Amino acid sequence: MFLAASTLVVHVQCTYGVGGGLMVGFYDGTCPSAEALVKATVESAIASDKRNGAGLVRTFFHDCFVEGCDASVLIDSTPDNSAEKDGRPNLTLHGFEFIDMAKASIEAACPGVVSCADIVAIAARDSVHLLGGPYYEVKTGRRDGRVSLASGTSDIPNPIDDLATLTSSFAKKGLSQSQMVSLSGLHTIGKATCGAFTNRLYNFSSTASTDPTLDAEYAEQLKAACPPGSETGTTVVDMDVATPELVDNQYYVGLVAHKGLFTSDEVLYTSAETQPQVLRNAQSAYSWTSEVVRDLTAMGDVEVKTGSNGEIRLNCRVINP
DSSP states (O other), X not given: OOOOGGGOBOOOOOOSTTTTTOBTTTTTTTOTTHHHHHHHHHHHHHHHOTHHHHXXXXXXXXXXXXXXXXXXXXXXXXXXXXXXGGSGGGTTOOOHHHHHHHHHHHHHXXXXXXOHHHHHHHXXXXXXXXXXXXXXXXXXXXXXXXXXXXXXXXXXXXXXXXXXXXXXXXXXXXXXXXXXXXXXXXXXXXXXXXXXXXXXXXXXXXXXXXXXXXXXXXXXXXXXXXXXXXXXXXXXXXXXXXXXXXXXXXXXXXXXXXXXXXXHHHHHHHSTTTHHHHHHHHHOHHHHHHXXXXXXXXXTTTTOOOTTSSBOOSBTXXXXX
């Protein structure tokens, strides 16, 4: 019997030394309402459409993989610069408007104090919790970056990556293979466009039209939703077939049943290196929730800017003059 992930509050020890000087309660003396204001915005976003929560979590991931967790993914392109959000892996990101709304609320209460990078990290935590996952403390004190290049988005993991490529991508950010497996579990929420997985449905190899590791019935369901030619369309399907609007361990249960959507999902179960962790997380919701809180915290530490490095952006979409 699986434990209910939604009932778990996980405490992670946080110090000044980890994550470049971040700490829990960084704004307690300068903007004590900051986290509450972010949460109110996220609650409204999820009430409107639960997919918005998945979008905010994905924004956090994609931000941290390029230039570190510095809100560089939020910056708009200009005539002189193609920014991260216009890099190919980020073209389907959504929910930027909710970060803008949270920032506006905070600026009204505490102008020039709270970084956009911290808002992104807090919004991701609130999204995980409000969609049924664990609550955890977020270290804050990040500053916003001043560089955002579409060319930098090649560091973001790809849904067609094999295990070696995935492991290498995470290692470049100081994250282990085990952390990669646990963070991949957040594919339990959200949707994907057909182009992210039709490589498994049609012309898979010289010997198989469809990826033979994909459950046959599930493959037919995916083909019905994404017929040939749909690779460039806007049709989306759930990434978790069981509980697509809940943060839980059903992603791993799906992997064991060969119902992982992406190549990068399926290889976690078919690879001997990572299969034991997948099986453990499929059998125990508590196992995964403990792992993912630890590893979301580690993700939030990636290449952060603190102190005099970076800035507190006044508009999350624009570098300060």
